[in-house]
Amino acid sequence: MEVGHQGWLTVELTTDSVSKVNIDFAEQHIQSMPFQAAADYTARLIADKYHNLHLGLSGGLDSEFIATVLLRNNIPFTPVIFDYEMNSAELWYAREFCRQHDLKPLITKKDLRGMLALYRQCGVDLGF
Numbered sequence: 001m002e003v004g005h006q007g008w009l010t011v012e013l014t015t016d017s018v019s020k021v022n023i024d025f026a027e028q029h030i031q032s033m034p035f036q037a038a039a040d041y042t043a044r045l046i047a048d049k050y051h052n053l054h055l056g057l058s059g060g061l062d063s064e065f066i067a068t069v070l071l072r073n074n075i076p077f078t079p080v081i082f083d084y085e086m087n088s089a090e091l092w093y094a095r096e097f098c099r100q101h102d103l104k105p106l107i108t109k110k111d112l113r114g115m116l117a118l119y120r121q122c123g124v125d126l127g128f
Contacts, residue, residue: 043075
């Protein structure tokens with residue numbers, strides 16, 4: 001199965017007595033560039049393909065970095081913040097980022113039971 005932009009990655013999954021994953025990189029499709037340039041390039045590819053972007057903003061560095069890349073490239077998006085009882089510290093950072101950048105987030109408030117149900121609905125195996 002080809003995945004990624006221009007099929008730069010091929011993944012073959014086999015399930016027999018032992019599961020195997022073979023990964024091959026199509027080097028002719030790999031372009032070398034600095035990290036920030038790669039982030040900008042990828043953001044523009046996504047924005048060209050999809051409209052009405054929503055970004056889960058957790059308050060962590062990874063989602064904040066992606067939001068910063070989208071802002072730097074003038075790509076409109078809606079931050080989505082999940083407000084549940086166990087993420088108050090992260091929630092503060094997510095809201096503060098939105099305040100600093102004049103973004104209006106979509107905030108979804110759920111209790112822990114509601115968050116677990118949402119994960120299961122999305123097919124996430126919680127292990128219990």
